[in-house]
Amino acid sequence: MQIYLPIAEVSVNAFLLLGLGGLVGILSGMFGVGGGFLITPLLFFIGVPPAVAVATGANQIVASSFSAVLAHFQRRTVDLKMGLVLLIGGLAGAAIGVVVFNYLKSQGQVDLLVKLCYVFFLGIVGALMLVESLNALLKSRKGTPAPRRQRNWVHALPFKMRFRTSGLYISVIPPLLVGLAVGVLAAIMGVGGGFIMVPAMIYILGMPTKVVVGTSLFQIIFVTAFTTMLHATTNYTVDVVLAVLLLIGGVVGAQFGTQIGLRMKAEQLRILLALLVVSVCGKLALELVLMPDELFSIAKQWRH
Amino acid sequence: MRSLLVALLLFALPAQAAEEEVVLGLSQDRVAITANFDGSEILIFGAVKRETPIPDADQIQVVVTISGPGRPVLVRRKEKKFGIWINVDSVLVDSAPSFYAIATSAPLDQVLTDTEDLRYRISIKRAIRSVGAAMHIREAQDFADAVVRIRKSEHLYSVRENTVAVDQQTLFRTAIEMPSNLTEGTYTARIFLTRSGRVISHYETPIEVRKVGLERFLFTMSRERPFLYGLMSLAIAISAGWGASAAFRLLRNR
Numbered sequence: 001m002q003i004y005l006p007i008a009e010v011s012v013n014a015f016l017l018l019g020l021g022g023l024v025g026i027l028s029g030m031f032g033v034g035g036g037f038l039i040t041p042l043l044f045f046i047g048v049p050p051a052v053a054v055a056t057g058a059n060q061i062v063a064s065s066f067s068a069v070l071a072h073f074q075r076r077t078v079d080l081k082m083g084l085v086l087l088i089g090g091l092a093g094a095a096i097g098v099v100v101f102n103y104l105k106s107q108g109q110v111d112l113l114v115k116l117c118y119v120f121f122l123g124i125v126g127a128l129m130l131v132e133s134l135n136a137l138l139k140s141r142k143g144t145p146a147p148r149r150q151r152n153w154v155h156a157l158p159f160k161m162r163f164r165t166s167g168l169y170i171s172v173i174p175p176l177l178v179g180l181a182v183g184v185l186a187a188i189m190g191v192g193g194g195f196i197m198v199p200a201m202i203y204i205l206g207m208p209t210k211v212v213v214g215t216s217l218f219q220i221i222f223v224t225a226f227t228t229m230l231h232a233t234t235n236y237t238v239d240v241v242l243a244v245l246l247l248i249g250g251v252v253g254a255q256f257g258t259q260i261g262l263r264m265k266a267e268q269l270r271i272l273l274a275l276l277v278v279s280v281c282g283k284l285a286l287e288l289v290l291m292p293d294e295l296f297s298i299a300k301q302w303r304h
Numbered sequence: 305m306r307s308l309l310v311a312l313l314l315f316a317l318p319a320q321a322a323e324e325e326v327v328l329g330l331s332q333d334r335v336a337i338t339a340n341f342d343g344s345e346i347l348i349f350g351a352v353k354r355e356t357p358i359p360d361a362d363q364i365q366v367v368v369t370i371s372g373p374g375r376p377v378l379v380r381r382k383e384k385k386f387g388i389w390i391n392v393d394s395v396l397v398d399s400a401p402s403f404y405a406i407a408t409s410a411p412l413d414q415v416l417t418d419t420e421d422l423r424y425r426i427s428i429k430r431a432i433r434s435v436g437a438a439m440h441i442r443e444a445q446d447f448a449d450a451v452v453r454i455r456k457s458e459h460l461y462s463v464r465e466n467t468v469a470v471d472q473q474t475l476f477r478t479a480i481e482m483p484s485n486l487t488e489g490t491y492t493a494r495i496f497l498t499r500s501g502r503v504i505s506h507y508e509t510p511i512e513v514r515k516v517g518l519e520r521f522l523f524t525m526s527r528e529r530p531f532l533y534g535l536m537s538l539a540i541a542i543s544a545g546w547g548a549s550a551a552f553r554l555l556r557n558r
């Protein structure tokens with residue numbers, strides 16, 4: 001069944017979009033990532049203009065994250081206090097990020113920079129996670145218990161706060177900084193930032209993996225809602241028909257994803273996420289290095 | 305003085321060419337883009353009206369074009385720098401139609417001379433205007449060619465030679481398919497009658513391509529009330545997320 005999208009001005013298969021939404025929803029529920037880094041390239045692939053894909057992707061992430069976070073709330077795997085601290089940093093970061101983005105846009109080459117950002121961060125995050133989680137898995141196979149996390153520089157900072165759900169007593173500065181950094185990147189790369197947030201929470205803040213997913217989703221909702229409004233009011237690129245089709249698939253997928261995530265071991269979950277991140281990074285890197293089929297491209301002129 | 309002469313010549317031309325004229329019919333003069341729009345086919349048919357017997361000269365040939373509204377297009381070119389492919393330069397093509405289809409009754413180079421093509425801007429190459437587009441870039445023509453190549457691959461531009469059927473040098477008909485990735489605007493259908501490569505008569509008629517119903521409503525809202533539109537998108541997202549969560553809880557508790 002073909003559906004004509006009023007803003008994207010293309011006609012696409014409705015079931016394809018439902019499936020795409022479902023797939024990203026499952027990942028969202030399993031790993032606590034919004035899925036923006038997956039859905040945007042996939043939408044390009046089926047012919048949706050990039051600007052519409054980025055803006056509408058953000059709207060779809062609001063829906064699937066909201067659906068998933070409710071499932072996490074029922075299981076008490078959301079650290080609200082930590083989420084709010086991260087969010088304060090995140091919104092400040094997003095505001096800075098928008099300024100940076102507009103500056104880069106005026107300089108041209110913003111597409112390239114976004115892609116390089118993706119390759120760089122996905123590559124580092126993916127590789128680190130893969131190595132670490134493989135090590136952890138090997139250790140747990142041998143039967144030796146994972147060593148207790150050492151006290152690092154994070155524990156030496158002032159303004160300590162107790163985060164009961166995470167079982168942490170740390171300074172508020174690191175979470176604020178993590179939120180800020182992710183906010184900046186999120187605005188530049190047009191994603192929720194979950195794939196950076198999740199590893200940062202595990203490795204820098206030392207939060208337990210089970211709590212990380214719900215907490216990350218909680219703050220992603222707000223960041224992507226903010227992004228959606230920004231795109232809708234400045235670029236007019238949010239396609240509500242596209243969003244509805246994606247999010248019907250997405251919210252259902254997110255519920256299944258949460259169930260799958262709860263039945264898997266934390267190490268397995270991390271390995272899978274790492275593999276996913278590394279493969280997306282590899283694909284983007286190849287695109288930059290290999291000679292494209294068409295050297296010319298038409299920049300869409302968005303007229304209001 | 306010279307311009308007056310040109311004007312006089314222009315006025316004189318139609319009178320001379322009026323011996324054979326186009327009488328046109330269209331299967332539809334408007335295309336409605338609805339929610340399940342999946343492309344459209346326009347049937348163009350007509351007859352050649354003449355007061356005098358059919359001339360003994362070459363066979364009459366028919367060229368039909370449909371073009372979308374012309375818009376400036378920014379074309380970028382990639383080049384390999386530091387091991388990766390990046391955009392190095394761009395050219396603003398003054399005006400390129402969003403859609404362009406030509407149907408002819410014989411190969412295009414046989415039905416039309418270059419001069420006539422230049423005058424009426426019939427072939428795709430001529431329909432794209434890039435006069436004065438960054439003359440300092442030597443390969444400006446490459447950029448215009450790229451527009452044609454890219455749009456052809458998106459089925460937006462097409463040349464359909466030998467697809468106009470002409471009967472008894474009088475009746476003609478053709479069908480032009482319009483793809484599903486159509487944009488809104490006033491399209492123009494043009495019909496040219498040619499003999500020995502010269503245009504002897506032409507006719508022009510608009511075809512309105514418009515979004516209707518829900519498509520129209522959403523598009524207008526997104527442009528005129530963007531804030532409300534954004535809030536609506538978020539409200540839909542949140543309620544869908546909540547709805548799915550509630551539905552799953554019900555399913556699990558049963």
